[in-house]
């Protein structure tokens with residue numbers, strides 16, 4: 001028998017949801033959703049589950065990740081129950097359930113805890129820089145190795161266990177018999193969705209949004225490669241220097257557009273922005289902008305006398321790598337891709 005959690009609606013509100021109890025189950029939202037199908041009748045089913053407090057069923061479902069927040073359901077809901085925002089809140093809530101540390105939930109629910117975490121990390125970086133007498137060479141060296149170690153540590157300690165937890169809840173516990181070969185056959189799905197997020201194209205009028213995201217993901221991943229493996233801040237290669245400038249410029253230009261869209265509230269997705277949405281886009285913007293400026297200062301030979309610029313970049317980088325990537329909105333990109341993978345695996349069941 002299904003277990004009912006009477007406090008679930010209230011809990012979901014702390015992740016950003018509106019009053020799902022306003023829903024009178026008309027089904028308009030599912031009818032207009034271009035991504036739902038006969039096997040996945042979201043968002044109505046998820047709205048119902050939320051109202052009824054069926055949190056176990058929601059944890060076992062991949063449906064919240066199959067929604068790409070075009071917002072059509074919210075604009076057509078006659079009860080203004082905001083089903084699109086509910087799906088977004090479910091994704092935040094699920095992230096907190098996959099995360100074994102519990103920090104995702106804390107940071108999503110508490111703005112003050114997030115701000116304290118940002119301040120503590122900034123203080124830690126400043127303390128470290130002071131302990132190195134703000135020596136440019138030592139700070140650059142630390143920043144370079146921090147990126148490598150942080151990426152590896154965050155994946156091994158936080159993200160891989162979270163993905164295993166997601167698999168446990170959404171594949172294993174659903175008792176769908178999946179042959180081992182399905183995990184290999186579906187790998188292409190994972191890679192395609194991770195790098196292209198092509199499901200976005202299923203939403204109406206989404207080509208521009210999809211293209212912006214594609215360019216941003218390409219800029220982000222290639223800049224990561226350029227800074228970590230091609231050592232952008234230390235290289236003498238003109239090609240790599242220009243490559244890094246282009247990649248970082250792509251990031252801050254696209255994120256600047258995103259911030260403008262959020263401020264103008266032109267799209268449904270921008271109307272109910274949660275603090276975590278703002279942190280994601282602002283920190284990505286600052287990462288691109290400060291990386292660009294640091295390299296410019298190096299090329300103008302003024303970084304040593306303006307080491308504060310690198311200190312700002314390092315603070316942004318550390319906050320991004322230790323808060324937003326493992327516990328914030330960045331994880332949605334990962335979980336969404338794995339949801340498509342797990343969904344494909346389940347379709348290939350024996």
Ligand code: SF4
Pocket residue numbers: 022023024025026027028029030044047076077078079080081082083
């Ligand atoms: S359109 Fe609104 S009222 Fe109708 S089922 Fe969806 S959420 Fe409920």
Ligand code: SF4
Pocket residue numbers: 029032033034035036042043066067068069070071072073074083084087203
């Ligand atoms: S936001 Fe768009 S994709 Fe998500 S459930 Fe609503 S209509 Fe479907």
